[in-house]
Amino acid sequence: NIQLAGPRSRSWPAHTRRIVPRPAPPMDKYTKIRVVGKGAFGAAVLVQARNRPSEQFIVKEVDMSRLSAREREEAKKEIKLLASFNHPNIVRYRDSFLERNQLHIVMDYAEGGDLHGLLQRTADAKQRLPEDLVLDYFVQLCLAMKDVHDRKVLHRDIKSQNIFLTQNRKVVKLGDFGIARMLNSTVELARTACGTPYYMSPEICDNKPYNDKSDVWSMGCLLYELASLKCPFDARDMRGLVVKILRGAFPPLPHCYSAELSQLIARCLARDPHRRPSVNELLALPLIRRRIERFLTEQEAASEFAHTMIHRNPNRNKQHPAMGELIRAPPTPAPRE
Structure with a gap:
């Protein structure tokens, strides 16, 4: 997918336009392996990093369209809370992003199960x-x-x-x-x-x-x-x-x-x-x-x-x-x- 950057008016010379690739959706950084859990508002998915296949993560997917305004605020608070922890005995937060009205929270994967x-x-x-x-x-x-x-x-x-x-x-x-x-x-x-x-x-x-x-x-x-x-x-x-x-x-x-x-x-x-x-x-x-x-x-x-x-x-x-x-x-x- 590409888009034209720069002036769109036809009065501008063609050489002033440049082709800029659209940034890939954040979830494209990962390959889905399997769904490991489902809840009322989303699912937990095991993924691996595309550029580092040996690294696996859990992505919590939350359907924001099904949440009330208060629940959306709670989700934001959870992300802020997760990001604040840096302890060897707490599952580590890695990233979060919104894509197609789905909130994705990326966490470390515990290979030993629960x-x-x-x-x-x-x-x-x-x-x-x-x-x-x-x-x-x-x-x-x-x-x-x-x-x-x-x-x-x-x-x-x-x-x-x-x-x-x-x-x-x-x-x-x-x-x-x-x-x-x-x-x-x-x-x-x-x-x-x-x-x-x-x-x-x-x-x-x-x-x-x-x-x-x-x-x-x-x-x-x-x-x-x-x-x-x-x-x-x-x-x-x-x-x-x-x-x-x-x-x-x-x-x-x-x-x-x-x-x-x-x-x-x-x-x-x-x-x-x-x-x-x-x-x-x-x-x-x-x-x-x-x-x-x-x-x-x-x-x-x-x-x-x-x-x-x-x-x-x-x-x-x-x-x-x-x-x-x-x-x-x-x-x-x-x-x-």
């Missing part, structure tokens, strides 16, 4: 995930959620389908911020009920305001699922599920897991959100803290914790002197494979 698929395969094989792997996955989720909450954002839809696996299933990445919410202040309470029913917190079930502690509840549900291969709360219908969540009782973990792990889950699944730890408090727990060095270099650890733990809430710093030690003298990272 955590939900891994748990299903493990259950089908009648196996269990080793506790070390369970904790490694949870620590990485905590690090990702720390970055999210430090930006005054609630994820609101933490579940195994939104946790993706890379690097031979050793690294997990948090994705799908489609219903994330920017908060005006860290302690502000949201009132919009979102999320997946099995991971809903009691305060959401009870139609009460909620904050970052609701994400921590969902993280506790996911941690339980990693160990038991099933959700802590299940029922035949929504009403029965809500009743079980509000009661807060769940079956014990299999005997092959430690009491420390059970206690960690119990803390995350405290019915009263005030009794639940924040993500920063989770990262200060000895069970979690001693594993951080496996995923962060000394420089990354200093950067990760200094801005939050030093000046964000001084009173909370005093409660966790061990985290202060981590900031001042991070442990030597384990060799990376």
Whole structure:
């Protein structure tokens, strides 16, 4: 496709015109491989870069014509939010563009699939995930959620389908911020009920305001699922599920897991959100803290914790002197494979 650039009047000499190729549509940079998911307003497509076939990405296609004005603004906010993240445990945003009234959001592709698929395969094989792997996955989720909450954002839809696996299933990445919410202040309470029913917190079930502690509840549900291969709360219908969540009782973990792990889950699944730890408090727990060095270099650890733990809430710093030690003298990272 070509177009004539320059004056269009026939009174101009022909030599003053020049032929300029039209820019190719942005989506032409990619070759579609297959559709990997569909939603109410669009689809997720696996693509590869035409000039670098070894590089694969996920393109979220959103039909803007089906969105209300408010939903279009929410889509723009999501893009701005995604672009702000640069964390090793959060799926990386690459690009976005509008083409034929379709919004395209280009994200990194996680070649290991999602955590939900891994748990299903493990259950089908009648196996269990080793506790070390369970904790490694949870620590990485905590690090990702720390970055999210430090930006005054609630994820609101933490579940195994939104946790993706890379690097031979050793690294997990948090994705799908489609219903994330920017908060005006860290302690502000949201009132919009979102999320997946099995991971809903009691305060959401009870139609009460909620904050970052609701994400921590969902993280506790996911941690339980990693160990038991099933959700802590299940029922035949929504009403029965809500009743079980509000009661807060769940079956014990299999005997092959430690009491420390059970206690960690119990803390995350405290019915009263005030009794639940924040993500920063989770990262200060000895069970979690001693594993951080496996995923962060000394420089990354200093950067990760200094801005939050030093000046964000001084009173909370005093409660966790061990985290202060981590900031001042991070442990030597384990060799990376």
